[in-house]
Amino acid sequence: MLNRAKAPWQGMWNGIGGKIDPGESPDTSMKREIAEEAGLNIEPVLRGCVTWNVDHARYGGMYVYTAELDSDIPYITPKQNDEGILDWKPINWVLDPENLGIVSNIPKFLPALFEEQDMYEHHCVYQGNQLVDYVRKQWAPNLIKG
Numbered sequence: 001m002l003n004r005a006k007a008p009w010q011g012m013w014n015g016i017g018g019k020i021d022p023g024e025s026p027d028t029s030m031k032r033e034i035a036e037e038a039g040l041n042i043e044p045v046l047r048g049c050v051t052w053n054v055d056h057a058r059y060g061g062m063y064v065y066t067a068e069l070d071s072d073i074p075y076i077t078p079k080q081n082d083e084g085i086l087d088w089k090p091i092n093w094v095l096d097p098e099n100l101g102i103v104s105n106i107p108k109f110l111p112a113l114f115e116e117q118d119m120y121e122h123h124c125v126y127q128g129n130q131l132v133d134y135v136r137k138q139w140a141p142n143l144i145k146g
């Protein structure tokens with residue numbers, strides 16, 4: 001997890017990610033972001049997408065990935081970089097609904113990434129900063145591999 005040094009969600013814990021560069025595929029972008037921000041070489045596995053709208057406007061979305069790491073990987077945390085503080089967190093801590101230090105939609109979409117075979121679009125509706133509705137529907141990637 002990354003405790004973000006900058007907005008959005010400054011001071012909160014989020015997964016690692018970032019914007020896709022021009023000409024880059026989502027998979028390649030994910031690999032690059034994890035290498036840049038965590039110094040890890042991973043094979044990202046696409047597991048769905050998260051979409052949102054804020055105040056019935058400002059629609060956006062992101063692809064979500066998982067990856068498997070060797071348990072013997074030498075990786076000491078917490079560790080600070082330009083993006084914030086990196087640390088491994090127990091899954092129960094991440095998913096605890098009373099944990100207000102986590103970006104609010106993570107407990108909604110994360111369990112399905114690990115526990116279910118199917119992929120979903122996880123849609124989040126915000127009023128201002130408040131997550132007021134969440135629905136998911138089955139989703140299949142279309143022409144995004146590269």
Ligand SMILES: Nc1nc2c([nH]c(=O)n2[C@H]2C[C@H](O)[C@@H](COP(=O)(O)OP(=O)(O)OP(=O)(O)O)O2)c(=O)[nH]1
Nearest residue numbers: 007008014015016017018019050052062103105106
């Ligand atoms: N958990 C969660 N993360 C989100 C959501 N929306 C969203 O953009 N993100 C992620 C993607 C990015 O990692 C980060 C948004 O920050 P950003 O747009 O400044 O991107 P970044 O600085 O991390 O990336 P970059 O400039 O290095 O490319 O949060 C969301 O609804 N939930």
